[in-house]
Amino acid sequence: ATPTAIMVGTGLGARCGILFRNADALEQAEKLTTLVVDKTGTLTEGRPTVSDVRPAPQVDATHLLAVAYALEKDSEHPLARAVVDYGTAQGVQPPVASTFQAVPGMGVTAQIDETLARLGSPRFLADAGVTLDHTVIEALESEGKTVVGVTVGAQLLGYIALSDRLRPDAIATVSALKKSGIKVVMLTGDNQRTASVVAAQVGVDEYMAGVLPGHKADAVEKYRAAGSLVGMVGDGINDAPALAAADVGFAIGAGSAIALDTADVVLMKSDLTSVLDAISLSRATLAKIR
Numbered sequence: 682a683t684p685t686a687i688m689v690g691t692g693l694g695a696r697c698g699i700l701f702r703n704a705d706a707l708e709q710a711e712k713l714t715t716l717v718v719d720k721t722g723t724l725t726e727g728r729p730t731v732s733d734v735r736p737a738p739q740v741d742a743t744h745l746l747a748v749a750y751a752l753e754k755d756s757e758h759p760l761a762r763a764v765v766d767y768g769t770a771q772g773v774q775p776p777v778a779s780t781f782q783a784v785p786g787m788g789v790t791a792q793i794d795e796t797l798a799r800l801g802s803p804r805f806l807a808d809a810g811v812t813l814d815h816t817v818i819e820a821l822e823s824e825g826k827t828v829v830g831v832t833v834g835a836q837l838l839g840y841i842a843l844s845d846r847l848r849p850d851a852i853a854t855v856s857a858l859k860k861s862g863i864k865v866v867m868l869t870g871d872n873q874r875t876a877s878v879v880a881a882q883v884g885v886d887e888y889m890a891g892v893l894p895g896h897k898a899d900a901v902e903k904y905r906a907a908g909s910l911v912g913m914v915g916d917g918i919n920d921a922p923a924l925a926a927a928d929v930g931f932a933i934g935a936g937s938a939i940a941l942d943t944a945d946v947v948l949m950k951s952d953l954t955s956v957l958d959a960i961s962l963s964r965a966t967l968a969k970i971r
């Protein structure tokens with residue numbers, strides 16, 4: 682494309698809140714064949730809320746929530762914020778916790794009453810040797826909810842389910858992207874069952890679940906290696922390497938600073954429709970100069 686056309690395209694984008702950070706991104710966007718989209722915070726609003734509290738037999742729900750609060754209070758994860766807000770609303774009295782540690786893509790640990798306490802995904806707890814009630818977990822996950830378990834030492838206190846609404850424009854945008862010939866792939870650290878429910882709701886072509894933060898970029902590389910020109914849309918700290926690995930990385934404007942820094946295109950309106958607009962703008966810009 683001529684420098685003038687690129688400047689005009691970039692200017693038009695900026696006026697509708699689509700910031701192309703380089704000319705290459707504007708030229709490549711029209712050629713994308715696969716779009717990898719992060720689930721949490723991109724297809725969904727990224728503001729999960731607690732939907733179910735399921736204490737284990739003989740455990741008080743208040744106790745489960747108090748321990749969960751103590752574990753999550755120093756975490757910046759969206760699920761942690763939801764647990765803390767819920768606990769606050771319920772007026773919990775959290776026990777003292779120390780030596781807090783986050784395990785990316787898995788959960789958190791801390792010392793409570795000189796005992797190691799854990800909160801996180803079923804996979805995280807199973808890896809730690811905890812015996813889980815899969816009937817409870819599977820029922821909640823089949824509703825598209827994310828389930829975390831809470832343990833203190835060897836004792837399982839119970840489960841907390843969280844749900845995160847789809848962005849209002851998610852279904853329509855995915856459908857429009859598919860109609861324009863782009864394969865849409867959902868990527869998430871969340872478990873297989875929850876991911877499959879959300880993937881079906883939103884109508885993506887494919888999904889990859891249980892992807893640990895360090896492996897999101899590998900997922901993008903997988904599609905590139907298969908010959909696709911790959912776009913990636915994300916918002917989180919975890920998404921930055923994948924945004925960098927993609928041919929065109931799109932960051933949701935309300936996302937983390939590192940995602941914004943890494944992206945080729947920043948979507949200031951923080952909506953998914955902007956991805957579609959960015960691709961259309963790229964097509965229009967390049968069509969004009971042919």
Ligand code: ADP
Binds near residue numbers: 720788802868872
């Ligand atoms: P995503 O790819 O959907 O943004 P993450 O990679 O951040 O998700 O997390 C994947 C999973 O790890 C979550 O679904 C949750 O089960 C677990 N997890 C990670 N950190 C936390 C936390 N602080 N509190 C609860 N669960 C967590």
Ligand code: MG
Binds near residue numbers: 720721722723916917
């Ligand atoms: Mg995310």
